[in-house]
Amino acid sequence: MMLPKRLIVGLISLCFMIRCTGGNERCGASIRGACPPAWSQWGDKCYQKHSEKLPWAEAKQECIKMGSVLVMPQSQEETDFLQKILAPYFRINCNDLQVEGTWVCQDGTTDVEYRNWRDGEPSNGGGREDCAAAGKSGWNDVPCDNLAPVICQRPAPQLHF
Numbered sequence: 001m002m003l004p005k006r007l008i009v010g011l012i013s014l015c016f017m018i019r020c021t022g023g024n025e026r027c028g029a030s031i032r033g034a035c036p037p038a039w040s041q042w043g044d045k046c047y048q049k050h051s052e053k054l055p056w057a058e059a060k061q062e063c064i065k066m067g068s069v070l071v072m073p074q075s076q077e078e079t080d081f082l083q084k085i086l087a088p089y090f091r092i093n094c095n096d097l098q099v100e101g102t103w104v105c106q107d108g109t110t111d112v113e114y115r116n117w118r119d120g121e122p123s124n125g126g127g128r129e130d131c132a133a134a135g136k137s138g139w140n141d142v143p144c145d146n147l148a149p150v151i152c153q154r155p156a157p158q159l160h161f
């Protein structure tokens with residue numbers, strides 16, 4: 001039987017994490033798998049930069065095609081990692097398309113409270129800045145149809161037992 005190369009690589013690089021609760025009687029263990037080839041890992045997430053700069057709607061679609069979603073960092077640490085490894089500037093899954101000034105930021109389908117607007121932002125410049133992007137000095141709202149670098153994210157494979 002031929003195993004996919006990806007699976008073999010994943011199995012070889014499995015990382016075992018043992019966590020014990022209350023004394024040493026009950027121990028729970030989880031196995032965190034490595035991200036697939038070409039995906040970078042930080043914590044429980046895998047990331048890949050898309051090869052093209054895209055408008056927001058296309059960015060969302062391209063990430064879904066890759067079995068992932070548009071990135072939504074939840075901390076400065078996560079943002080720092082992405083800016084260092086993948087792109088200094090990138091779209092995030094955050095918009096005020098529905099209600100002007102009410103920002104909806106989602107990690108997959110989970111609402112994210114974390115905000116990191118740059119001084120003076122969001123500015124809704126020209127009345128048409130409804131999509132957010134993360135840069136070195138914080139977030140800026142920009143037009144959704146602007147071309148911007150795209151990072152997609154997916155959960156790292158994980159097993160609990």
Ligand SMILES: [Ca+2]
Binds near residue numbers: 130
């Ligand atoms: Ca806006």
Ligand SMILES: [Ca+2]
Binds near residue numbers: 121122123124129141
């Ligand atoms: Ca702006």
